[in-house]
Amino acid sequence: MSLVGNTPSPLNTPSPLVPAAGSQQLLARQAAGRPWAKLASRLFSLLCLLCMWTCLAALFLLLWQIFSYGWARVSLDFLTKSPSQIYPEKGGIVSSLVGSIYLIGLTALFSVPIGVGSAVYLEEYAPASRWRTLVQLNIANLAGVPSIVYGILGLGLFVRTMGLNRSVMAGALTLTLVILPIVILSAQEALRAVPSTIRQASYALGATRWQTVWYQILPASLPGILTGVILALSRALGEAAPLVAIGAATYVRKAPKNLWADDFSALPLQIYNWTDQSQEAFHEAAAGAIVVLLTVLIGMNALAIMLRYRFAKRVQW
Amino acid sequence: MASLPSSPTTAKGTLSPGGFRWLEAAIHGLLVACAVVSVITTIGIVLVLLSQSIPFFRQVAPLEFLTGTKWAPLFEPQHFGILPLFCGTFLVAGGAAMFAIPLGLGTAIYLSEYAAPATRDIVKPLLEILAGIPSVVFGYVAVVFVSPLVRQVFPQADLFNALNACIVVGIMILPMIISLSEDVLRSVPRSLREGAYALGATKLDVTLRVIVPAALSGIMASFILAITRAVGETMAVSLAAGAEAKLTLNPLTSVQTMTAYIVEVSQGDIPAGSLEHRTIFAVGLSLFVSTLLLNVCAQWILSRMREKYE
Amino acid sequence: MSTDVVISDDRASSRDPRMNETTPPLPTVKVSASTNQRETPSRSADEMAQQAKKVVAHNVDFYYGSHQALHAISLEVPEHCVTALIGPSGCGKSTFLRCLNRMNDMIEGTRVCGDILLDGEDIYRRGTDVVELRKRVGMVFQKSNPFPKSIYENIAYGPRVAGLRKRAVLDEIVETSLRQAALWDEVHHRLDDSALQLSGGQQQRLCIARALATDPDVLLMDEPASALDPKSTAAIEDLIFELKTTYTIVIVTHNMQQAARVSDQTAFFFEGHLIEVGATNALFTKPTQQKTEDYITGRFG
Numbered sequence: 001m002s003l004v005g006n007t008p009s010p011l012n013t014p015s016p017l018v019p020a021a022g023s024q025q026l027l028a029r030q031a032a033g034r035p036w037a038k039l040a041s042r043l044f045s046l047l048c049l050l051c052m053w054t055c056l057a058a059l060f061l062l063l064w065q066i067f068s069y070g071w072a073r074v075s076l077d078f079l080t081k082s083p084s085q086i087y088p089e090k091g092g093i094v095s096s097l098v099g100s101i102y103l104i105g106l107t108a109l110f111s112v113p114i115g116v117g118s119a120v121y122l123e124e125y126a127p128a129s130r131w132r133t134l135v136q137l138n139i140a141n142l143a144g145v146p147s148i149v150y151g152i153l154g155l156g157l158f159v160r161t162m163g164l165n166r167s168v169m170a171g172a173l174t175l176t177l178v179i180l181p182i183v184i185l186s187a188q189e190a191l192r193a194v195p196s197t198i199r200q201a202s203y204a205l206g207a208t209r210w211q212t213v214w215y216q217i218l219p220a221s222l223p224g225i226l227t228g229v230i231l232a233l234s235r236a237l238g239e240a241a242p243l244v245a246i247g248a249a250t251y252v253r254k255a256p257k258n259l260w261a262d263d264f265s266a267l268p269l270q271i272y273n274w275t276d277q278s279q280e281a282f283h284e285a286a287a288g289a290i291v292v293l294l295t296v297l298i299g300m301n302a303l304a305i306m307l308r309y310r311f312a313k314r315v316q317w
Numbered sequence: 318m319a320s321l322p323s324s325p326t327t328a329k330g331t332l333s334p335g336g337f338r339w340l341e342a343a344i345h346g347l348l349v350a351c352a353v354v355s356v357i358t359t360i361g362i363v364l365v366l367l368s369q370s371i372p373f374f375r376q377v378a379p380l381e382f383l384t385g386t387k388w389a390p391l392f393e394p395q396h397f398g399i400l401p402l403f404c405g406t407f408l409v410a411g412g413a414a415m416f417a418i419p420l421g422l423g424t425a426i427y428l429s430e431y432a433a434p435a436t437r438d439i440v441k442p443l444l445e446i447l448a449g450i451p452s453v454v455f456g457y458v459a460v461v462f463v464s465p466l467v468r469q470v471f472p473q474a475d476l477f478n479a480l481n482a483c484i485v486v487g488i489m490i491l492p493m494i495i496s497l498s499e500d501v502l503r504s505v506p507r508s509l510r511e512g513a514y515a516l517g518a519t520k521l522d523v524t525l526r527v528i529v530p531a532a533l534s535g536i537m538a539s540f541i542l543a544i545t546r547a548v549g550e551t552m553a554v555s556l557a558a559g560a561e562a563k564l565t566l567n568p569l570t571s572v573q574t575m576t577a578y579i580v581e582v583s584q585g586d587i588p589a590g591s592l593e594h595r596t597i598f599a600v601g602l603s604l605f606v607s608t609l610l611l612n613v614c615a616q617w618i619l620s621r622m623r624e625k626y627e
Numbered sequence: 628m629s630t631d632v633v634i635s636d637d638r639a640s641s642r643d644p645r646m647n648e649t650t651p652p653l654p655t656v657k658v659s660a661s662t663n664q665r666e667t668p669s670r671s672a673d674e675m676a677q678q679a680k681k682v683v684a685h686n687v688d689f690y691y692g693s694h695q696a697l698h699a700i701s702l703e704v705p706e707h708c709v710t711a712l713i714g715p716s717g718c719g720k721s722t723f724l725r726c727l728n729r730m731n732d733m734i735e736g737t738r739v740c741g742d743i744l745l746d747g748e749d750i751y752r753r754g755t756d757v758v759e760l761r762k763r764v765g766m767v768f769q770k771s772n773p774f775p776k777s778i779y780e781n782i783a784y785g786p787r788v789a790g791l792r793k794r795a796v797l798d799e800i801v802e803t804s805l806r807q808a809a810l811w812d813e814v815h816h817r818l819d820d821s822a823l824q825l826s827g828g829q830q831q832r833l834c835i836a837r838a839l840a841t842d843p844d845v846l847l848m849d850e851p852a853s854a855l856d857p858k859s860t861a862a863i864e865d866l867i868f869e870l871k872t873t874y875t876i877v878i879v880t881h882n883m884q885q886a887a888r889v890s891d892q893t894a895f896f897f898e899g900h901l902i903e904v905g906a907t908n909a910l911f912t913k914p915t916q917q918k919t920e921d922y923i924t925g926r927f928g
Contacts, residue, residue: 041521045431051423052432052440055495058488059447065462066454117351125348128735137616139355144542144612145605146549148576149362151583152601156365160589177358184355197772201834204730205785205841206762210344215784216774231449238451241551241576245583245597268453268552275457275556283461290454301449305442332748332755332763 066294070287078288082253083270088281093289096270098255099168100237103266106172106259107179107236112229114176115183116218119225122184123191124199124213143181150178151245159246166247168259171266174242179232186228190221223311227304234300238293240268250276267293366605369598376592382599388562388573390596391587397596399603401562405479405572406604409554410547412483412568413490418540420487421494425536428495429502430524441496448492455485456556464557467569474569477559483568485553490543497542501535501622502528534622541615545608551576575604670708670891672906678705681845681875682727687741689722689731696722699741700901702894704845709867709876711890711907713883715927718896720879721769724847727877728764729757745845762789765838769850771830773822773837778814781822781833785841800840807873808836809866828859835866839874846870848878852885864889883923887911895919 081092118139126132154174164170194217202212218225244250249263250273256262265273267289274286374382377397385398428437459481467481468474505528513523529536559571560581573581579597587594670678682704689697697719704710712720725731726739729750743750750760762785773781782801791797801818805811810832814825822833831851838846848867852860867876867889880886886893887907894904895918903910903919914920921927 037519037521041519044521044524045427048423048427048431051420052427054420055424055447055491056440056443058491059443062450062458062488065458069461114351114354117348118355121348121352125345126352135352135356138359140616141609141612142355142358144545144549144608144615145362146551146576146608148549148551148579149366149601149605149608152579152598153358153362153365155583156368156598157361180355180358195772197768197770198774200730200733200768201772201774201837202784202788203733204728204761204766204768205788205837206758206760207784207788208338208341208758210341211788215788220775234449238449238453240451240453241580244552244580247583250584268451271457272453272552272556275453275460283457286457287461290457294450294454297449297451298446301442301446305445332745332750332752332759338758 063294066287066290069284070289070291073284073288074291079292083251083285085251088274088277088279088285091285093267093270093285093292095252095255096265096267096289097292099252099264100266100268102168102256102259102264103172103175104233104237106168107175108229108233110172110176111179111183111232111236115180115229115232116187116225118180118184119187119191120213120218123188124209124217139181139184143185146241147178147239148241148245150174151242153177154242154246165261166249166263167261168256168264170246171243171248171264174246175236175239178239178242179236182232182235183229186231187221187225190224190228191217193224194220223307227308227311230300230304230307234297234304237300238268238297240266240272243269244272362605366598366602369595370602373592373595373599377599386564388578390593391582391585399575399600401564402573402575402578402600403603404564404566405558405562406548406574406576406607408479408566408568408572409482409486409550409558409574410544412479413486413547414540414544415483415487417487417490417494417543421491421543422498422536424491425495425498425502426524426529429499430520430528444492444495447488448496450489451552452489452550453552453556455489455553459485459553459557471569475559475571477557477571478569479558479572480568482554482558482574485557486547486550489550489553490547493546494539494543497539498532498536501532501539504535505531534618538615538618538622541611541618545611545615548611549576549604549608551580555580575600579604669907672909675705675708675891675906678707680704681706681746682877683742683744683747684723684726685742685744687723687726687739687743689719689726689740690738691734692736696899697726698899702901702904704875704877705892706875707871707873708891709871709878709889710892710894711886712877712879712894712896713881713886713922714896714902715922716881717898719899720894720896721849723896724849724877724879727845727847728761728766730766732757762841763843764845764847765841765843766847767831767834767838767849767851769853771827771834771854773825773830773833775821775823777819778822778825778833779818781837782840785837789841804836804840807839807870808832809862809869810836826859828855828862831855831859831863832866835863835870839870843874845875845877848876850879850881853881860885883911895922897922 078092079097080094081090082095083093084091118135122132122136126135151174154170154177158164158170158173159166162170164173198216198220199212202216207215243266248269249265250269252263252265256264271286271289271293274282274289277283382397382399384400385396386400387396387398388401389396428440432440460477463481463484464476464478467478467484468476471480474480509527509531510523513527518526554574555577558574558577560573560577561571562573562578563570565572578600582594582597680703682702684700684702687697687700688695700719700723702710702723712724714720722731726743727745727750731737731739739751745760745764749755774784776784779801782804783797786797786800791800802811802815805814810829813829814820814833822830825833831854835846835848835851852863855863864885867878870876871891878886878890890907892904893907893910895902895910895914895916897918903914903916905915910919911923914923
């Protein structure tokens with residue numbers, strides 16, 4: 001931004017949106033007449049390019065450090081053994097891995113029908129009314145609520161009031177609420193992308209609202225909805241804060257058997273626990289767990305990106 | 318299945334429904350119920366936060382809570398002034414924004430104004446991957462890689478310090494700033510650029526004097542949303558910034574944010590229902606209100622911008 | 628599910644007469660031959676007067692929010708005739724058409740006053756089932772809008788949502804409808820291909836076939852040929868001529884030659900008012916209103 005100061009201002013109009021004709025001419029003349037205006041422009045583009053490379057470098061550096069540090073720890077043993085608080089170099093991640101799988105499975109089970117249902121309601125059923133505006137506004141705001149606040153809600157509602165304790169069920173319900181706004185918003189976008197001609201054709205043939213949604217709109221928007229769902233679930237998979245807030249254990253030896261009662265841990269919680277220790281060996285174990293977590297997450301992301309890309313290519317209404 | 322046998326009874330010649338469409342009505346009801354879940358969530362958040370905060374504020378005067386400069390609820394003598402937590406939170410969020418905003422805006426400008434479509438097609442998915450990395454991983458990075466680095470440059474820095482957190486949280490909010498700002502930059506009408514280019518203006522002139530000002534409110538909104546995200550950021554901050562609630566602006570010392578405090582208490586053995594435990598609801602309420610205000614502000618700016626262009 | 632069987636049998640038998648007419652050997656040859664010769668000439672005013680009034684609109688006003696798009700439209704559509712609605716763009720002809728099967732209900736903030744009767748029944752009466760209405764009043768849109776599914780599924784969709792499940796009956800309906808739309812010969816060997824692979828003209832005929840598959844009484848066509856090349860347009864016009872023996876057709880067109888070619892009755896709309904309506908021959912040769920004359924002689928629009 002400092003370049004602005006260095007460039008003699010050819011434009012003194014306060015609103016560059018609609019420059020007056022006179023100053024436009026001034027702008028043109030000056031731009032053509034300043035050989036170093038081109039240089040400044042070139043420098044600016046390099047500066048922006050540098051910004052982009054810095055961001056990418058941060059990503060690569062981060063991934064490289066983690067993978068080079070943690071890769072050695074990943075093995076079949078690491079995936080199938082229980083964690084150890086005494087011999088971190090020997091322990092595995094099986095209990096939290098299984099916990100995470102349960103957690104995500106249940107979260108998907110709850111969040112997909114409710115999220116897609118809400119989106120269908122808002123896009124296809126609800127007439128423009130104050131009620132719809134309210135619900136929409138509410139969802140937009142929920143999307144910005146920090147996840148730990150959902151954790152406090154889960155603590156009060158699921159753990160205490162519903163008596164689910166620190167079970168997988170309490171965790172899954174909490175995570176469902178965390179990702180629900182994301183699922184709804186992305187599903188709405190996918191539904192909106194279905195051309196209205198399809199709706200009209202279906203209604204004109206005497207289809208009811210639900211028939212139109214079920215036979216035409218949902219199939220047409222499925223790839224888009226799926227993309228959003230995958231991204232939302234990958235968010236849930238990496239989420240630790242709400243689970244900490246409901247009091248989930250950051251370390252358990254055994255995977256939960258009873259989803260309604262047993263204490264459980266999840267991969268991000270195990271990573272948190274190990275990172276919080278000061279010994280090097282714990283950090284290595286954490287890096288190993290992160291490698292596992294990131295591999296799954298990047299895989300999910302890639303799947304979502306591919307789906308969206310193919311969808312964009314295929315659909316030309 | 319989804320259709321109702323109405324044709325035989327009504328036959329042709331009458332437009333009255335052959336019967337109430339039960340399935341349609343039932344599905345409609347179900348969908349309304351789905352939509353109501355999100356409304357209930359909001360109500361639930363408010364109710365849960367208030368149900369424990371109100372008893373808390375009966376014991377601790379709200380004024381003391383909001384203006385006290387010392388936060389030590391877990392030790393004798395107890396102090397319940399939230400300002401140090403606020404200070405820590407905004408020190409981290411502000412620090413993160415300070416370098417994420419220029420970097421993010423620069424990248425967004427590059428992607429929207431300079432980059433070839435092929436570059437964009439590669440970079441945007443990569444940024445999405447960056448956005449998908451969980452916060453606890455950033456916490457790990459802060460502790461294991463960033464902290465030693467910071468202490469090499471600033472030997473006087475605490476092991477856990479605000480700067481650690483600023484750096485990783487900054488990286489975390491980068492993708493958000495980039496994608497939101499890029500969207501608004503690209504939404505600036507073509508005609509505006511072409512008009513300026515036709516006059517022989519350089520790309521720099523067009524970008525900084527035409528496009529960025531036109532998209533300014535949207536860019537501002539993206540900054541606010543990113544800062545909101547940083548304020549609510551939990552795991553990375555609680556791992557990286559330490560756990561000392563301090564009223565300081567020195568990024569090299571250990572600080573505590575609102576979120577990190579909630580984590581600290583959640584992990585301890587403080588009995589539920591005690592005054593100490595209720596602090597997390599009071600802090601949670603403060604966090605909820607601050608992020609809500611920031612959010613509403615950003616949405617207001619965005620909706621005004623949309624009105625301008627539609 | 629037993630009710631479904633009853634329906635399907637019922638429907639199949641009700642369709643029988645038409646099927647016998649079209650399914651015997653080389654029916655398509657007969658269809659195309661007859662269309663080329665145009666055995667059914669335009670109906671005269673007297674002939675139309677003898678037909679039952681299929682649709683009657685009385686004093687219809689229509690509002691988009693506070694903007695009034697239609698002013699007191701009164702129009703009678705005789706059965707088995709083609710009624711053309713003409714007028715410059717924005718004159719309300721499409722809006723009126725979409726009132727006839729209540730497609731405007733889907734646009735938020737719209738309002739209708741006045742009565743529209745289908746076979747003497749008010750379609751805007753409270754308690755009217757729009758789903759039933761739309762089964763009886765089919766519609767073809769300006770831009771062909773096949774579902775992104777196979778040709779077969781496109782045609783079978785209407786009967787399916789009406790509760791028809793029997794594959795054999797569906798097969799018959801698909802064939803009959805495609806034959807009626809003069810598309811069978813072109814697509815019968817690839818019914819499972821995506822409908823989006825068809826050419827523009829074929830897609831539009833597919834949409835017509837799709838509308839016919841629900842066995843409607845009335846067919847509404849909103850500029851069905853405006854996006855097509857002359858050859859496809861001619862095919863569609865032939866089709867309209869053929870179809871009016873079975874259906875009552877209301878067509879919106881901005882093309883006056885087309886209106887003159889295909890319709891029995893023409894209604895001229897201007898700025899939301901119905902200026903003039905009459906037998907097509909009469910309206911185009913001896914318009915009674917100055918506005919109509921100006922329009923059909925090309926002075927504006």
